[in-house]
Amino acid sequence: MYVPSQFLAQLARLGAKLGREEEVLGSLVGLAVTGEAVSGMVMACCKDLALEMVDRLVHFAKKQQLQLQYDAYDAMLGSFARKNDARAFRVLEEMPPLSEQTAVSVVGLCAHSRDVPLAEAILEAAPRTVLLYSAVMRVYAFSRLFHKTCALYPKLLEDGLEPDGVMYGCLIKAAVESGRLDLSRTFLRKSNTLDIQNYMSLFRACGREKDGKKVLELLQELEDSPVEADTTAYNCVLDVCFKCGDKAAAKELFAKMKAVGHVDTISFNTLIKGLGAAVTGTCLQEMRELSLEPNQITYNSLINAAVSSGNMSAAWKYVSTMKLAGIAIDSFTVSTMMKGLRHAASREDVDNTLRLLEDDMPVDEVLVTTLVDACIRLRDIARLTAVVQAFRRSGAVPSESAYATVLRAYGHARAVEQAVETWQDMVSHKVWPKDATVAILVEALMQSGAVDAAIRALRELRVACPRANPAAGYAVLAKGLAQRKDVKKVLELLQEVKDSGIELSVELFNALIDAFARSGSMEHATDVFKAMCASATPNLATYATIIKGYCAQGEMEQAIQLFMLMRKRSIAPDAPTFHAILDGCARKEMGFMVEQVLEDMEASSVTLSSVTLVILVKFYCKTGNAGAALEAAAEMPAKHGFAPSEQVYACLLAGCVRCGRLEDAHEAFRKLSNPDSKAYGVLIQGYLKQDVDRAIELAETARVQSMLDEELLANVRFMARRRQRSLPAGLKGTEETTSRFHERRQQGQAWRA
Numbered sequence: 001m002y003v004p005s006q007f008l009a010q011l012a013r014l015g016a017k018l019g020r021e022e023e024v025l026g027s028l029v030g031l032a033v034t035g036e037a038v039s040g041m042v043m044a045c046c047k048d049l050a051l052e053m054v055d056r057l058v059h060f061a062k063k064q065q066l067q068l069q070y071d072a073y074d075a076m077l078g079s080f081a082r083k084n085d086a087r088a089f090r091v092l093e094e095m096p097p098l099s100e101q102t103a104v105s106v107v108g109l110c111a112h113s114r115d116v117p118l119a120e121a122i123l124e125a126a127p128r129t130v131l132l133y134s135a136v137m138r139v140y141a142f143s144r145l146f147h148k149t150c151a152l153y154p155k156l157l158e159d160g161l162e163p164d165g166v167m168y169g170c171l172i173k174a175a176v177e178s179g180r181l182d183l184s185r186t187f188l189r190k191s192n193t194l195d196i197q198n199y200m201s202l203f204r205a206c207g208r209e210k211d212g213k214k215v216l217e218l219l220q221e222l223e224d225s226p227v228e229a230d231t232t233a234y235n236c237v238l239d240v241c242f243k244c245g246d247k248a249a250a251k252e253l254f255a256k257m258k259a260v261g262h263v264d265t266i267s268f269n270t271l272i273k274g275l276g277a278a279v280t281g282t283c284l285q286e287m288r289e290l291s292l293e294p295n296q297i298t299y300n301s302l303i304n305a306a307v308s309s310g311n312m313s314a315a316w317k318y319v320s321t322m323k324l325a326g327i328a329i330d331s332f333t334v335s336t337m338m339k340g341l342r343h344a345a346s347r348e349d350v351d352n353t354l355r356l357l358e359d360d361m362p363v364d365e366v367l368v369t370t371l372v373d374a375c376i377r378l379r380d381i382a383r384l385t386a387v388v389q390a391f392r393r394s395g396a397v398p399s400e401s402a403y404a405t406v407l408r409a410y411g412h413a414r415a416v417e418q419a420v421e422t423w424q425d426m427v428s429h430k431v432w433p434k435d436a437t438v439a440i441l442v443e444a445l446m447q448s449g450a451v452d453a454a455i456r457a458l459r460e461l462r463v464a465c466p467r468a469n470p471a472a473g474y475a476v477l478a479k480g481l482a483q484r485k486d487v488k489k490v491l492e493l494l495q496e497v498k499d500s501g502i503e504l505s506v507e508l509f510n511a512l513i514d515a516f517a518r519s520g521s522m523e524h525a526t527d528v529f530k531a532m533c534a535s536a537t538p539n540l541a542t543y544a545t546i547i548k549g550y551c552a553q554g555e556m557e558q559a560i561q562l563f564m565l566m567r568k569r570s571i572a573p574d575a576p577t578f579h580a581i582l583d584g585c586a587r588k589e590m591g592f593m594v595e596q597v598l599e600d601m602e603a604s605s606v607t608l609s610s611v612t613l614v615i616l617v618k619f620y621c622k623t624g625n626a627g628a629a630l631e632a633a634a635e636m637p638a639k640h641g642f643a644p645s646e647q648v649y650a651c652l653l654a655g656c657v658r659c660g661r662l663e664d665a666h667e668a669f670r671k672l673s674n675p676d677s678k679a680y681g682v683l684i685q686g687y688l689k690q691d692v693d694r695a696i697e698l699a700e701t702a703r704v705q706s707m708l709d710e711e712l713l714a715n716v717r718f719m720a721r722r723r724q725r726s727l728p729a730g731l732k733g734t735e736e737t738t739s740r741f742h743e744r745r746q747q748g749q750a751w752r753a
Contacts, residue, residue: 005037009044012057016050024053025060035061039072046075051085070095074102081106084113089121098126107135111142128159130167137170149174150183165191172198176205181214196227203236212244216253231262235270242274250274258290265292272301277309284321294325300332307340312349315340319356329356385418404437411444416453419444423457427464435472442473446480451489454480455496462500471505478511485519494528504532510541517549522558525549540566544577551584559584560593575606579615586619594619608636610645617648621655629655630664646672650679657686662694677707684712692723700728 008028015024038061045053054076061068073095080088088106092098103126110119119139126132133156140149153171156163163171168191175184184205188198199222206215219237222229234257241250254271257263268287271279280302287294299322306315315337322329334356340349403426410419423441426433433441438461445454454477458470474497481490494512497504509532516525529546532538543566550559563581566573573581578601585593598616601608613636620629633652637644649671656665662683669675669683680702687695699716702708713731720727 005034005040008033008037009040012041012053013044013048013050016045016048016053021053021056025056028060033064033066035066035068038064038066039069042068042072043075046079049079049083051079051083051087054079055087070099077102077106078109081109081115081118082113084115088115088118092118092121092125098122100127100129100132103127104129104131104135107132107139111135111139114139114143116140116143116145116148128156128161130156130161130164133161133163134167134170137167137174141170141174144177146174146178150178150180153187163191169198173201176201179205179209181205181209181211185218196222196230196233199227200233200236203233203240207240207243210244212241212246212249215240215244216249229262231257231264231267234262235264235266238267238270238274242270247275263290263292265295265298268292268294269297269301272298272305276305277311280305280314294327296322296327296330299325299327300330300336303333304336304339307336310340312340316349316352319352400431400434400437403431403433404440407437407440407444411440411447414448416445416448416450419448420450420453420457424460427460432465433461438470438473439476442476442480446477451477451480451484451486455493462502471502471508474502475505475508475511478508478515482511482515482518487516487519487521487524490515490519490521491524494524504535506532506536506539506542509536510539510545513542513549514545517545517552520549520553522546522549522553522555538566538571540571540574540577543571544574544580547577548580551580551587554584554588556584556588556590556593572604573606575601575609575611578604578606579611582612583615586615586622589619589623591619591623608640609642610637610648613637613644613648614651617651617655621651621658624659626656626659626661626664644671646674653679654682657682660686660690662686662690675707677702677709680705680707681709681712684716688715688719692719692725696720696725696727696731699731703730 011024011027015021038057042054042057045051045057058068058076060066073091076091077088077095079085080091103122107119107122110116110122116139119136123132123136133152137149137152140146140152149171153163168187171187172184172191175181175187181202184202188202191198199218202218203215206212206218215237219229219233222233234253238250238253238257241247241253250271254263254267257267265287268283272283283298283302284294287298299318302318303315303322306312306318319329319333319337322333337349337352337356403422406422407419410416410422419441438458441457442454445451445457454473458473458477461470461473474493478490478493481493490512497508502508509528512528513525513532516522516528525546529538529542532542543562547559547562547566550556550562559581563573563577578597582594582597582601585597594616598612601612613632616632616636617629620626620632629652633644633648649668652668653665653672656662656668665683665686669679672679680698684695684698684702687698695716699708699713703713716731717727719725720731
């Protein structure tokens with residue numbers, strides 16, 4: 001039964017569209033279908049890119065031993081190439097010899113799909129012509145495989161072909177892009193077509209290679225050629241000279257450009273960018289003398305040069321001149337002025353910049369962030385608020401990071417009202433904060449003592465954005481309450497966190513434990529710790545916090561148990577944790593435990609420091625063993641490689657005075673680099689009990705250093721009169737003054753009793 005080919009073609013297209021390929025192929029069985037008819041079906045499906053149907057039709061033709069026409073193979077090869085389909089290689093093997101038209105057409109399709117392997121395969125299979133080579137070069141150009149373009153040149157010569165002018169232009173560009181400047185010059189000479197665009201490509205290549213000498217040689221070559229070097233070419237070379245850092249050559253070239261009349265506004269713009277403040281004073285005058293009008297880029301370049309040299313007054317002068325010339329201030333102008341604010345902003349500069357933003361200037365986040373930073377440096381809340389309002393008036397919605405910057409600024413300035421307003425604006429615009437931004441807000445409010453405002457902000461966040469996790473904010477809130485030792489507020493906070501179903505992070509757990517521990521409420525701290533163990537993994541900070549809390553309360557048994565537990569869980573204690581245990585044991589005068597903890601520190605490779613030594617000195621002197629304190633102060637720094645701090649000598653001074661070892665106390669006093677009135681007072685009081693003459697001598701020294709307070713002076717006078725010692729003129733006072741002072745002191749003691 002004969003069926004027209006056109007009907008079969010439409011049947012194939014419809015079957016492919018409806019996904020009924022098998023039915024279409026089944027209907028062909030028993031029909032007198034020819035290779036021409038199947039070829040028509042294939043070409044119709046190729047137009048719709050129904051490649052699966054095409055594949056089935058090819059399989060059907062092979063099974064029926066039907067020969068497809070060349071046009072069908074042509075259509076298939078093009079369709080598969082357009083879709084970057086690997087089946088194109090199979091078609092290439094099965095089809096008759098490629099014609100030049102097919103080869104060039106399909107390679108052209110490979111350029112857009114960047115199918116380099118197929119293009120190379122066609123180049124090997126088809127007759128090689130200049131057109132085909134040009135098409136393959138285009139594929140390489142699209143894929144930025146410029147080195148492969150250069151490699152085609154020898155093969156082209158082997159095939160007895162000569163590139164035309166267009167191909168030489170392509171080869172020159174490829175050589176330039178691949179960094180083969182000498183090869184590009186070779187192509188230029190062989191092209192026998194002196195095209196100024198080819199020279200421009202070579203100039204730009206010299207700029208990439210920072211070869212100022214070669215670009216000047218090329219310019220001379222262009223000038224000696226029949227082609228006239230235009231202003232664009234000169235400007236390109238001038239720009240390359242600056243890129244190469246050869247300012248002397250650039251100046252010389254610019255003078256030459258003016259002499260030959262090849263200078264325009266772009267030339268001056270390039271000169272200003274390259275030389276900066278060195279030419280800004282004369283450029284505008286020179287341009288007017290040459291009847292050249294400065295444009296927006298000219299003024300922006302002048303402003304940038306002035307700002308870069310730190311001359312803000314000159315920059316603002318150029319802004320004014322720019323306005324008078326009727327040239328619009330653009331975002332680049334404002335951004336450049338912003339750059340000046342980053343380094344040396346004055347209040348006047350901020351105000352002028354704000355006025356620039358009033359002229360319907362698009363306000364972006366970078367501009368506002370720079371202004372905010374300038375206001376922060378100036379500590380100027382009024383101007384900071386003006387910046388924020390300018391951003392709001394622009395209609396732009398700040399990003400999350402911009403809001404965070406403003407909140408941090410208000411926090412530093414203790415501006416609670418503005419911080420809350422900014423937060424409400426953020427929530428109203430549905431800009432949902434990150435954990436860090438929530439923490440910044442709470443910290444800003446806590447710095448100003450606005451605890452209730454911080455709590456309200458966290459509640460509003462939970463309502464406005466249920467998916468937000470304010471745990472970081474609650475952690476900062478807990479830390480602030482810990483510093484205030486407000487147990488009641490911490491308990492309320494803990495209850496609110498539980499009721500709201502907030503997932504407690506390790507940081508929040510630690511903050512709550514710290515808050516209770518600092519306020520001495522270890523029972524609540526322990527409850528939070530137990531809850532943490534049930535839902536999270538305590539870390540070093542957790543154990544360190546609760547151990548310090550127990551040590552501060554003198555509950556050493558619980559502290560030591562937790563210390564052992566953390567080590568059992570493979571959490572290595574750090575130096576502060578060891579110091580907390582060591583200090584707790586020292587305060588309770590647990591001598592054996594002090595020595596044990598000290599040995600444990602050394603065995604754990606924990607660095608001993610002046611903090612360790614201070615604890616030991618206090619402990620030894622408290623237990624009356626000043627000799628051990630002196631020995632530790634002498635040996636430990638040398639053994640563990642640290643220099644004793646001022647606090648070590650101050651503690652040693654007080655301890656030796658308490659133990660009656662005044663000579664050792666005086667030695668410790670001498671080692672203080674800058675003894676204060678307290679140090680003088682401790683040593684003088686010690687000498688007043690044993691050696692009044694030394695006390696008087698030391699008191700005179702303290703008086704000269706302005707380190708002698710009224711009470712200590714009265715004691716020295718009293719003991720001198722009692723022991724019948726004469727006083728230096730500076731220490732003398734009337735008997736009435738001394739008696740009155742002691743009378744007031746006795747009355748105070750009686751009142752306190």
